[in-house]
Structure formats: structure tokens, C-alpha cells
Amino acid sequence: MRAFRLAYDGRPFYGYQRQPRVPTVEGALLDALTDLDVVDDPTVVPERYAAAGRTDAGVSASAQTVAFVAPEWLTPAALSSALPATVRAWAHADVPPEFHATHNATSRAYVYHLHAPAAQTDDTAAHEVASRLDGRHDFHNLTPDETGTERDLSLAVSRDGDFLTLSAAADGFARHLVRRLASVIAVAGQGEADTARTASGQRRRSRWC
Amino acid sequence: MLTDVRYEDVSFIIDEAAAANARKALGARRVAASRADRALKSVLNGV
Numbered sequence: 001m002r003a004f005r006l007a008y009d010g011r012p013f014y015g016y017q018r019q020p021r022v023p024t025v026e027g028a029l030l031d032a033l034t035d036l037d038v039v040d041d042p043t044v045v046p047e048r049y050a051a052a053g054r055t056d057a058g059v060s061a062s063a064q065t066v067a068f069v070a071p072e073w074l075t076p077a078a079l080s081s082a083l084p085a086t087v088r089a090w091a092h093a094d095v096p097p098e099f100h101a102t103h104n105a106t107s108r109a110y111v112y113h114l115h116a117p118a119a120q121t122d123d124t125a126a127h128e129v130a131s132r133l134d135g136r137h138d139f140h141n142l143t144p145d146e147t148g149t150e151r152d153l154s155l156a157v158s159r160d161g162d163f164l165t166l167s168a169a170a171d172g173f174a175r176h177l178v179r180r181l182a183s184v185i186a187v188a189g190q191g192e193a194d195t196a197r198t199a200s201g202q203r204r205r206s207r208w209c
Numbered sequence: 210m211l212t213d214v215r216y217e218d219v220s221f222i223i224d225e226a227a228a229a230n231a232r233k234a235l236g237a238r239r240v241a242a243s244r245a246d247r248a249l250k251s252v253l254n255g256v
Contacts, residue, residue, distance in 0.1 A: 010210075052214040055210075065214045065216075075224065080227055088230065089224075090224055090228040091224060092221065093219050105214050105216060110212060169213075
């Protein structure tokens with residue numbers, strides 16, 4: 001059983017998770033494993049295969065993690081040799097047979113870079129909304145999920161030239177939560193703090209904890 | 210961009226040659242600054 005770190009430029013892909021008829025990172029990975037004869041068919045995942053998290057269409061990763069039963073010779077370099085240039089394996093770890101890349105993850109971190117020149121951005125408002133969202137809350141208004149919406153989230157915003165950098169970390173994220181958090185911060189930075197507060201559920205709901 | 214996933218008791222061995230190859234391969238796609246390219250820059254820095 002082996003875990004791999006993957007980096008990819010997500011722009012050419014319709015997200016991580018494989019889908020029929022469109023390019024995905026997972027599809028590229030399974031194609032590579034087929035080319036390397038690790039699996040017989042790209043529609044079948046290797047034994048005990050799991051990925052740490054899904055990324056949306058166009059979203060990149062520097063440390064996506066996948067794990068599966070792999071032959072000893074399958075090093076990051078060997079795996080990269082069959083991957084497209086936009087996806088690279090760069091580290092590995094031999095893990096116990098019971099390891100699960102999704103369920104055993106203790107934290108995940110995402111970074112979004114919002115194009116928000118200082119002259120056009122209310123940094124104070126963006127920081128204020130970020131600080132309100134930081135911590136343990138029920139984020140049901142920012143995800144279509146019905147369960148698992150309460151998360152202890154670490155959220156910070158910093159300025160980097162013409163960009164606001166949004167850093168978010170938690171043990172896990174509900175569907176679409178990271179992207180919607182980024183949208184809320186962006187809206188706040190555009191001077192629509194009231195809209196951002198409403199979107200994040202702070203006015204309408206009292207389920208924050 | 211997904212920048213980190215952590216596990217207890219798992220230590221990854223970085224393949225320096227593969228990491229360098231990743232920087233080179235992904236870096237070749239770099240163009241003028243934009244949101245996407247800033248994200249790509251972070252990919253490269255994170256590898």
C-alpha cells in the first residue's frame with residue numbers, strides 16, 4: 001500500500017473526480033496506471049484506492065494525496081512518466097494496508113488567490129468577514145450538504161500585491177465550501193460586506209456555535 | 210488550490226528529481242500574472 005503526493009495544474013481539467021467524456025485529474029491518473037499495467041482497465045480503480053479530496057474544475061493542487069495497493073517499482077518518477085505534463089507525482093510513503101487517504105486525513109488546507117487590487121478593495125471588510133467565519137460554525141448556508149456542515153475552520157486573509165490570499169484549513173470541508181468561502185470574502189472585499197454577511201448566514205440563521 | 214493534506218504517522222519521502230521535474234514541467238506553462246497563474250506559482254512553490 002503506497003500513498004503519493006500529486007501536484008497538478010487544474011486548469012485543463014474538469015475537477016479531480018473522474019467523469020465520463022471530460023478530462024479530469026483522476027481520469028489522467030487512471031489512464032497512467034493503465035499504461036503502466038498497474039490496472040487492466042482505466043474504469044477500474046486499483047485495490048484500496050482513495051484520494052484525499054476533490055478539487056473543483058480548474059482548481060490546482062500541490063499536495064493532493066492518493067493511496068492504493070501499488071507495486072514496489074511504482075515510484076513518483078515512474079508514475080509521472082505516464083502522466084500528462086500538467087500532473088506530477090513528487091513524493092511517496094509506504095502506508096499500512098488499512099490506510100485510507102480520505103478518512104485518515106487529519107487536516108486539509110486550501111489557498112485561494114483573489115485578484116483584488118488594493119485601490120479597489122476594502123481589505124478591512126474582507127478581514128472582518130474572514131474573522132467572523134474563522135472558528136467552529138455550522139456552514140450549512142455555504143454547502144449543498146445536509147450533514148457534516150459543522151466544521152472547525154481556520155480562515156485567514158492576507159494581502160499579496162494585487163491579490164488577497166485566502167488560506168483555509170480544517171479536518172474536512174463540505175462540498176463547495178471552500179469556493180463559496182472565497183466568494184464571500186471576494187464580495188466583502190468589493191465593498192458588499194452586508195451581502196457577504198448574509199451569504200454566510202450570519203443574519204438569517206442562528207445555528208452558529 | 211489544495212495545498213496540504215496531513216496524516217498522523219505518515220512521512221512522505223520527497224523524490225527530489227521528480228519534484229524538480231514537476232517544477233520544470235508545470236513552470237513551462239507559466240505566463241503573465243493572473244489569478245490562475247498566481248495559483249500555479251503557488252503550486253510550484255509548494256512542490
